Amino acid sequence: MKNTSDYIASPCIGVCMLQKINNVTSCTGCKRTPNEIRNWTILTNKQREDIITELKSR
DSSP, X not given: OOOGGGOOOOXXXXXXXXXXXXXXXXXXXXXXXXXXXXXXXXXXXHHHHHHHHHHTTO
């Protein structure tokens, strides 16, 4: 069983709408790309941390 205390939760805030700006599609709520949203459950914690860090500048 996976240790849930180490799990990095999705940054989803429930305001889900994809938009395309400057040829980049992302969610208006969490700012993730469709690939990041789709793959969230299979990403490593390191990959999730990297995405969350990058979201701050989007």
